[in-house]
Amino acid sequence: MFVRTFVRQRGISRTLLKSIKFNGGDIRVNDEPVRVTRKLTQGDELVVKLPPEPGNDRIVPSFEPLAILFESEHFLVVNKPAGIASVPSHLYPDDTLVNRVKGYLVTTHAANQTTHIVTRLDRETSGVVIFAKHHFAHTVLDTQLKQHRLKKMYIALAKGRFKNRHGAINQPIGRQPGSFVKRMVRTDGKAALTEYWVVKQMRATTLLKLRLHTGRTHQIRVHLTALGHPLVGDFLYGQQTDPFIHRQALHCASVTFYDPFAATTVTCYAPLPSDLARAVTFESRQPGQPLSAVTMANKN
Incomplete structure (x- = not known):
């Protein structure tokens, strides 16, 4: 199975995949960086690092009880x-x-x-x-x-x-x-x-x-x-x-x-x-x- 297919089945959307690729994320198989077209085999370890998310400065923090x-x-x-x-x-x-x-x-x-x-x-x-x-x-x-x-x-x-x-x-x-x-x-x-x-x-x-x-x-x-x-x-x-x-x-x-x-x-x-x-x-x-x-x- 392709990496792309595997991660899509686990909830990673196309938009998030694109963000991982272009905004500082990382996808590795057996600790080596790979493309989403890489084929996985039994026993491979896949690690996905999400890109950092920019803070939303328009949201003013409130310190009222939660x-x-x-x-x-x-x-x-x-x-x-x-x-x-x-x-x-x-x-x-x-x-x-x-x-x-x-x-x-x-x-x-x-x-x-x-x-x-x-x-x-x-x-x-x-x-x-x-x-x-x-x-x-x-x-x-x-x-x-x-x-x-x-x-x-x-x-x-x-x-x-x-x-x-x-x-x-x-x-x-x-x-x-x-x-x-x-x-x-x-x-x-x-x-x-x-x-x-x-x-x-x-x-x-x-x-x-x-x-x-x-x-x-x-x-x-x-x-x-x-x-x-x-x-x-x-x-x-x-x-x-x-x-x-x-x-x-x-x-x-x-x-x-x-x-x-x-x-x-x-x-x-x-x-x-x-x-x-x-x-x-x-x-x-x-x-x-x-x-x-x-x-x-x-x-x-």
């Missing part, structure tokens, strides 16, 4: 709090999750201080977010995302009671006319698939576990709204009525991916945030139980 769930030489998994954007924009230029990860890389004197965000969450959604520490690691996980092998599980509190304990929402999503932000189910949209399981039925709401099989903007929020069950606290697609949670009641609880460098499967869990836990407790209260009793229970 909750790390998992870290290795290749990956960094963090727990994003609600209210923090995933990536910088003109509205949030210097204290997003990307800025905080950049600050962490600077503080720890990481060899590569370029941030590679793999998964993203809406600003008001909390939970697990994955970063890659170099271009190759990012390519590996991006491939797993496209092949639906990277598994993301969510916990959500939705309005109403569900008829089925398990179901799949397979409806295309596109932009809502007249809005740059909102999405909607529409026949000419992009394919989107959300799977759900009922965890607990309450009087007026349902606690759900969901898996994203695709990654459309606002996918869970749009799909549940189309089903007639908008998320509790979702001001964009429903109403803000819950006294305990002032955002959409959505949390990325776990992410599972394959780490090819360690040849192991990694699963990271983010604990339920306090505002969502309070909302669930409130919805679970007994009929006629005063709000003060629920508040006291949460304090204890």
Whole structure:
């Protein structure tokens, strides 16, 4: 097998191969530099040295707290709090999750201080977010995302009671006319698939576990709204009525991916945030139980 074929099968893209060749990387077989047209035989040792990555000076490091769930030489998994954007924009230029990860890389004197965000969450959604520490690691996980092998599980509190304990929402999503932000189910949209399981039925709401099989903007929020069950606290697609949670009641609880460098499967869990836990407790209260009793229970 050619070197080129071998490394492509292991996730090194054409773009990265080109960068290795022209930007200071190296490919060696049995400690001798080779071209990608070299043929490998049984027993050969292939070593690929990645090129150095230039830092992105446009990303301002933020030294605000960062909750790390998992870290290795290749990956960094963090727990994003609600209210923090995933990536910088003109509205949030210097204290997003990307800025905080950049600050962490600077503080720890990481060899590569370029941030590679793999998964993203809406600003008001909390939970697990994955970063890659170099271009190759990012390519590996991006491939797993496209092949639906990277598994993301969510916990959500939705309005109403569900008829089925398990179901799949397979409806295309596109932009809502007249809005740059909102999405909607529409026949000419992009394919989107959300799977759900009922965890607990309450009087007026349902606690759900969901898996994203695709990654459309606002996918869970749009799909549940189309089903007639908008998320509790979702001001964009429903109403803000819950006294305990002032955002959409959505949390990325776990992410599972394959780490090819360690040849192991990694699963990271983010604990339920306090505002969502309070909302669930409130919805679970007994009929006629005063709000003060629920508040006291949460304090204890």
